[in-house]
Amino acid sequence: MNRWLLSAAAISLLTTGIHVLAGGPDVHDPLLAIDMPPVLKVYVSLLWHATSAVLAINSVALLWASISRRYREALTGAVVAQYLAYAGLFIGYGLAYVGTLWQTPQWAVFLLISALALVGLRSAPSDLSRLAA
Template sequence: MNGWFLAAATIAALTCMIHVWLGGREVAHPLLASSGLGKVPKFTNYYCWHLVTIVLAGLALAFGLVAWHAGSRDLGAFATGCAGLFALWNLAMIRRFRLRVTHFPQWALFIPMAACGALGLWW
């Protein structure tokens, strides 16, 4: 078993749970309750919120499979790359739009996930 990939899987699963629990309460429910958005932007965003849920669960599964040697290292590399790109995009948005780091803390979960994945690829 690869402990680094297992750690990445754990972080990904935790991130998915946080996304569903807190994101549902703080993002998805207010989005659906908003009356200022048209149907297309509202439900496109809601659809994307669910896509993120699926991707996070997929990352947890991918890292978990590679941790238990049931998946290829290519799968681990792909999941690691996704986590790293998600962290970079989050930080780029914060900088570009002058957002508060504390309001968009996704990077704080994706960076350790990507780092553990990278260490899993290394060892």
């Protein structure tokens, strides 16, 4: 078992829980309370729940990568790419719209998870490097 990837999976799962349990009342519900056309409310909810699904799937992918070498590089690479994209979006939009990163601190957890996952990849022998040897 790769403990770095397991740690990344645990933090990803914790992030998923925070998104669902705390983010719902703090972000999703207030957005739905705004007077807007019903179709926009549908999109707000779809995007909210799609994010929940991606976070949960990524958590499972990191957990699987931590215990199985077969797809470790592919699973970890896909999750890291997504989480680095999320971090970049939080940084970019935080700076562009509110002028600070402190109101959009989610970037930090996505960078942390990505860093742990990348260390996990480097700490275990690569399937490709074993084939080349």
